[in-house]
Amino acid sequence: MPSPQPRPTQAAAPPLAPVARSASAQGAQATPTHKAKHRSDGHRPWLTPLLRALVSRGMLLFFYRLCRGRVVDLAGVERLDHGFVIVANHVSYMDWILLWGLFRYRYGIQLTFLAKERLFRHWFWGKLVTCSCCVRVADDGQSVASLSDYKRLKQARHIAIFPEGTRSRDGRLGPFKPGAAQLAKRLGLPIVPVALNGLYQVWPAERTLPRPAPCELVIGAPLPTDAHESEAALTERLRQAVARLAR
Secondary structure, X not given: OOOOOOOOOOOOOOOOOEOOOOHHHHHHHHHHHHHHHHHHHOOOOOHHHHHHHHHHHHHHHHHHHHOOOEEEEOOOHHHOOOOEEEEEOOOOOOHHHHHHHHHHHXXXXXXXXXXXXXXXXXXXXXXXXXXXXXXEEOOOOOOEOOXXXXXXXXXXXXXXXXXXXXXXXXXXXXXXXXXXHHHHHHHOOOEEEEEEEOHHHHOOOOOOOOOOOOOEEEEOOOEOOOOOOOHHHHHHHHHHHHHHXXX
């Protein structure tokens, strides 16, 4: 998942700060965005949320019935009274929508994901992430895309990040970027490691459609954050925690 840090050209901006844009640039973008929303929604504002519900519930049905998927909850999510940041490996197209649906319908928790701006421009996934409380991150992964996204991120209490920043091309766990550690320390939230096992065989990046295969979702015990621990050390601790749950 992209690391929400300032762009190199925005050296004076604090970490997690949105990209600075001029008033003229913002005005130039406001009109087409409004028109695009009007064209896509029309008089059917319920259509996109309905699509989200159908896709997320469909993914859960596919996971449980066709893949014989199972959830191993070592964290006791129901007993987590405060907010948390989920860090998970990223191996398939269905990772985020499966996590979103599972926490929404099983635990009653609304997850806020960090997603690159290009995903919002996708003809299909863009509709889902727009209505799924996703926070836009610049495509270079260095900053939150806008002030409104920045405010939404600071107010979120249940956040999900894929620290690898992209899907694995071979199913193996890649290096983690420091954004999850930075965000958790800044917000003072514990971190919940999650492993998505077997989903690479279900829907890898090079395949157009999913194919049933045995899989499981393992939710690990929360990891407290220490203000004195460096981001590099915490990032490595997170990677090791996910690696212990993965198989």
